[in-house]
Amino acid sequence: GQNIDQPTEMTATEGAIVQINCTYQTSGFNGLFWYQQHAGEAPTFLSYNVLDGLEEKGRFSSFLSRSKGYSYLLLKELQMKDSASYLCAASTNRDDKIIFGKGTRLHILP
């Protein structure tokens, strides 16, 4: 079957680092997305990993291990505006669909 797991909620402190993990089990896996969604707003694209390894984009980095079916999103120097849900999603070659996880709600404390 197709399945994506990520924690429901996490809490971190302003200025700190947080890692949001995602595991996936999908057939025909192509790559792994991360999206950010603020409450009441649309998801916005953060990253897409196809190859194993870490990709850095400013304060945000995303990691993929295809052999382990595992990804994480790393957020550094947390700011209050990073309070949002983070959606992990797998791209597959099965009808070219993208399968979304249920999202991790990240709370940032001052």
Add this chain to the structure above:
Amino acid sequence: DVKVTQSSRYLVKRTGEKVFLECVQDMDHENMFWYRQDPGLGLRLIYFSYDVKMKEKGDIPEGYSVSREKKERFSLILESASTNQTSMYLCASSLNRQGTHGYTFGSGTRLTVV
């Protein structure tokens, strides 16, 4: 920047009504998608389209239909609205079928069926 515009931010409809949710994108993308998002269930794909006049069922198409008469417009139709269709509806478009450049989502329509 790609813009995906959904016609209504909030809608309240009565049970049994026919409901149209409109979505327009301005970047000539061939691929468009309709999702619904519910607490604890995440984003679920209702229908998608890779070309004009083309439509494919997603994971939860029951009770819905779609129309893609023009490339830029993808409409979601609730044939006879029911209370279990109360949800946030999100339209998205992408440059390629796999969405490897990311999906661009509209701002969503929060539909309440009473």
